[in-house]
Amino acid sequence: MKAIYPGSFDPVTNGHIDIINRASEFFDEIVVAVMINPKKQYLFSLEERRKLVEESFQNNKRVKIDTFEGLLVDYMREHNYRAIIKGLRTLTDYAYEAQMALTNKNLYKEAETFFIHSEEKYSFLSSSIVREVYFNGGSLSNYIPNHVEKALLEKIQ
Template sequence: MTRAIYPGSFDPATYGHLDIIKRAAALFDEVIVGVLNNSVKSPLFSVEERVNILENITGDIPNVKIQAFGGLSVNFAKNCEAKVIIRGLRAITDFEYELQMAQTNRILSTDVDTMFLTTSLQYAYLSSTTVKEAASFGADISKFVPDYVVRQVEAKLSGMNHRK
């Protein structure tokens, strides 16, 4: 069985992420989407909430599993017995960083490769940061994320605004 991981923050998951997940699922027997628990960042959603969101929007893809992780992606790949790390590329600026990470991971673990999938053109501009910023100003984000994610973002931001 060929297994790959697709690690990321997914805060929140976008149509661009979903595009990469679906395309990776067509290439591998199993894709484990790794939701990074990064204590350095302060995400909008907790790791548990991000796992739940991804489980909801990928529920119709039978060979995709969602799992939280911390630490290095290459170690997560090894723990999952995956030989491939999937990374999405939107622009040349992504490539420079991702190439450096892929080369570092290859030195850390020679039996784990990185596969780059270029984001479909219709999502090349899209990032979680853009979605959060647009939503925080009340913009309609339904063209950027699935309906379930729209509702989760709106609920989260509404709860935050009530606390201020």
């Protein structure tokens, strides 16, 4: 079965990578769908985000990368996907993601959302936290892969 893992990935974190790798043990193929959200201001361009995600999964043959703009369910319908994977860190995540799962199901009855709880060591981690720590001079070694940290350094200099 194929599944989709959508997100902004600005930047991709070790938490994202962990969820996707764990999910790939249960699904034949996972498309990591790097999205454009017109309400967000991104540090990295869509193509830069895509490239960073691709590099993160170069050794996992079950993971494919794509980009999209618009409703997730439209993308799913167009590509014949039914399964959505979402990582959960906190109860707040669950409340939001449960509402999104119900909305997606309402818009596309074939959509099923599978929740995977984050590892404890990533339960606080988000792209926003990474950017905040980075801009304030903190260490990112446990939060993002080396190639993402290098891209951050190049972007900010």
